[in-house]
Amino acid sequence: MSELAVHCDGLRYCFGETVAVDGVDLSIRAGTVFGLLGPNGAGKTTTIRMISTLLPVPTGGIEVFGVDVNRRKLAARRLIGYVPQQLSADSALSGRENVALFARLFDVPRAQRRSAVEAALRSVGLEEVAKRTANTYSGGMIRRLELAQALVSAPRLLVLDEPTVGLDPIARAGVWEYIERVRAATGMTVLITTHYMEEADRQCDRVALMHHGRIRSVGAPQELRAAVGPEGTLEDAFRVVTGDGLANDEGEGMRHVRAVRRVARRVG
Numbered sequence: 315m316s317e318l319a320v321h322c323d324g325l326r327y328c329f330g331e332t333v334a335v336d337g338v339d340l341s342i343r344a345g346t347v348f349g350l351l352g353p354n355g356a357g358k359t360t361t362i363r364m365i366s367t368l369l370p371v372p373t374g375g376i377e378v379f380g381v382d383v384n385r386r387k388l389a390a391r392r393l394i395g396y397v398p399q400q401l402s403a404d405s406a407l408s409g410r411e412n413v414a415l416f417a418r419l420f421d422v423p424r425a426q427r428r429s430a431v432e433a434a435l436r437s438v439g440l441e442e443v444a445k446r447t448a449n450t451y452s453g454g455m456i457r458r459l460e461l462a463q464a465l466v467s468a469p470r471l472l473v474l475d476e477p478t479v480g481l482d483p484i485a486r487a488g489v490w491e492y493i494e495r496v497r498a499a500t501g502m503t504v505l506i507t508t509h510y511m512e513e514a515d516r517q518c519d520r521v522a523l524m525h526h527g528r529i530r531s532v533g534a535p536q537e538l539r540a541a542v543g544p545e546g547t548l549e550d551a552f553r554v555v556t557g558d559g560l561a562n563d564e565g566e567g568m569r570h571v572r573a574v575r576r577v578a579r580r581v582g
C-alpha cells in the first residue's frame with residue numbers, strides 16, 4: 315500500500331457544548347488531492363486545523379507522514395503548508411515581502427530564503443507583480459499569493475481551507491491551475507475543504523462528505539456519484555447520505571467570509 319500522508323483516528327473536538335468533530339477517521343494517500351466537503355458548520359475547518367497542528371487533538375490521534383502531531387508538533391508543522399480561510403496576506407506589504415515574511419516564520423534557512431521566495435512567487439505566476447503591494451492585487455492574485463506563502467517552506471502536505479471561496483469562475487480556475495501545477499511538479503499531497511461540489515468533483519482524487527461533525531461517505535468522486543445513479547452528482551450523493559442538501563452553502567457564514575475578504579482588501 316502507498317504511503318499515507320494523513321491518518322486520523324477517532325477525532326473529536328468540542329467548543330463548549332458544541333460537538334464540532336464527532337469521531338472522524340480519515341486516511342489520505344501521499345501525492346493525492348483530497349477534498350473534505352460539506353456545508354457551513356460541518357466541522358471541516360476544525361478537522362483541518364487539528365491536522366495542521368493549529369488546534370490540539372483532545373481525543374483521537376493524527377499522524378502526518380507518520381509523525382504524531384500531538385507528540386511532535388514542531389516536526390509535523392514543518393511538513394505542512396496551511397492556507398486559512400481568512401486573509402493571511404498583509405495588504406501593506408509587497409507580494410515579495412509577504413512571502414519573505416513566511417519564509418522567516420517557517421525557518422527557511424537564511425541562505426536559501428531568497429531563492430525559495432522567488433521560486434514560490436514563480437510557482438503561482440506572481441513574479442512580474444511581486445514588487446506591488448498586495449492591496450493592488452485582485453482576489454485571485456491574493457489567493458495565489460497566500461498559496462506562495464504556504465509553498466515557500468516546501469511542505470509535503472498543502473492544506474487549503476476553501477481555497478476558491480468568493481472568487482469569480484476565471485480566478486477560481488486560475489487558482490486550481492497553479493495548485494495542480496505545483497502538485498505535478500513536487501508530488502505534494504493536497505487537502506482542501508470546499509462546499510463547491512463541482513469543483514471537488516473535477517479536482518479531487520478522493521472526497522469525504524462531512525455533515526454535523528461526521529464523515530458520512532468517502533471515495534473517488536465518480537464512485538460516490540455512481541452510487542446514486544447514472545446521472546448522479548456529488549450534490550445528490552451528499553443529499554442521499556445526509557438526508558440534507560447544501561442549501562445553506564450561500565448562508566450567513568459564507569457571506570461573512572466573502573465580506574471579510576473584501577473589506578480586508580480595501581483597508582490596505
Ligand SMILES: Nc1ncnc2c1ncn2[C@@H]1O[C@H](COP(=O)(O)OP(=O)(O)OP(=O)(O)O)[C@@H](O)[C@H]1O
Pocket residue numbers: 329332333334335352353354355356357358359360361567568
Ligand atoms: N471558535 C469557536 N467557538 C465556538 N464554536 C465554534 C468555533 N469554531 C467553530 N465552532 C462551531 O463548530 C462547528 C464546526 O465549525 P467549523 O468551522 O469546523 O465548520 P466548517 O465545516 O469548517 O464550516 P465553515 O466553512 O463555515 O467554516 C460549528 O457548529 C461552529 O459554529
